[in-house]
Amino acid sequence: MMQHVTLNSHSSLQDIADMLEEASKVVVMTGAGISTSAGIPAFRSKNGLHTTAGAFLSTPKPGYRGRPPSAQDMFESGVFSDQHLRLAFYELCTRLRNKAKKCEPTKTHEFIGRLRELNKLARVYTQNIDSLEGKDAQPGSSQPWNVLSLSLGRYVR
Template sequence: GAHSTLDDAVRLLSTARSVVVVSGAGISVSAGIPDFRSANGVYQMVEERFNLPDPQALFDIHYFANDPLPFFAFAKNIYPGVFQPTRCHRFIRALEARGRLLRNYTQNIDTLEKVTGIRRKVTCHGSFETASCLACKRTVSCDEIRPQIASGEVPRCGQCEHHLGILKPDIVFFGESLGEGFERHIQRDLPRCDALVVVGSSMRVQPVAAIPAMLP
């Protein structure tokens, strides 16, 4: 059943052996990563600057292919390298270090799980960790395109003919399918899970919104 008090949570976690943690944007706000949807958030800033049809166009693969500049203006604000993990990230890592973390399903794209050293993770919406060329599919690390993103340019693939291929960070956009990892892990993990912890997420976005209902 659901546990509502801090004491309940401590009691549950002290006995749980196979914890699934679902984490969302809320756990990274104290790291200084701007909230997408707040009144003065990144969405609003980019939407006003580029006159987007709606904020979600920022993550629409068809809009991106036609005009990638708004997305890269957004990416500059949350690009990995300057942000440090929060207590929440360290808590998830501590669960893992004690052999109690079955999996961390994160909705975040900021790579702070990797910085913290969390290995048993599924990045449900992809992340900035790598970028792939839309034309030739070559993959590069986030460090390789950092200079272009910092200077507000669209990163291009050096191996493509005429260098025309855009290097798009490996974040799942609207209009793109989720990686196979989510389905594969969730089917294996949920029957073994003895505690589900949701932190920093309103659980409104699929696929993680469906996780509680999938518990046996």
Template structure:
């Protein structure tokens, strides 16, 4: 899948010119680091629909299955590492070419790569807390099936389950940043999940899509780059450096 060099150069120019660039990432950003898509058919989960395990009902009434599913997810995230595209975004933030990142992903790879201003719209696997009172706990305690040290209830990862609301503050902050942006870059998401699929229409500036696949729906994008997020981000970063040296 070849991306036109003229499109890479155009995006690089827009980033340099932009006063407020916001990035919105989805599963496609993580899969390039080897993290399987939430909905993919993976070994153990071919017989059990993950959409039924990642629920409040499963957490409360099928905890063993719930715990097994999330233990596998956490261990998988720990085994892999952020690809170089994440480092590019962190570099842009430090050079003030990027204002904020909003993400659907729960792996914390943006933070691990060095980004600071990150809004985790679906929470984070490693933000473990207890079910009853929300007391913080360690990832190791969850993996070892330890109870909460303060109230004795079971532990859970800090992700948004089906049946739960998005974290209100993160959502409002991300929405505010996107509405104020003059460049919104959407990376690696099919825009299938409500309400995050509304975010492109909230932007008043330019909207760019970087994705391997076509998007279903009536969205307007000022530029579409089809291909690997890691490669495209590195190519754009190279063009930015060249433009600044001219």
């Protein structure tokens, strides 16, 4: 039976720990904040991807005569209809992936991994694209990470 628990401003860390210990399954919902301490910028923060991407995107590319793409352009559906935008998008994704590869999971990622090890993790819903959620999973783990890619419409590992 699923129990819905609501935390309020009077809940202590001990209250939360007690609830997690008693729970048989836990659903985790995360945002970009769990990766910022690892060095992954949030998209819209002061030094986030929208800001930093603008600097490299504004550098003229050989053969491109249009206006320089903006960071916002990189996340619009039209990015795939223009060759130069598509190449800029792939370059941006490659930069982000290379940065994420150098980062280590945060304490929050480790906590999520611990919930998985204890077989308490039912689901993780995240908007993050850095893959740090699964970076701590051990090869050959009995519970590998299954990721549902909304853009691909299938599970990936």
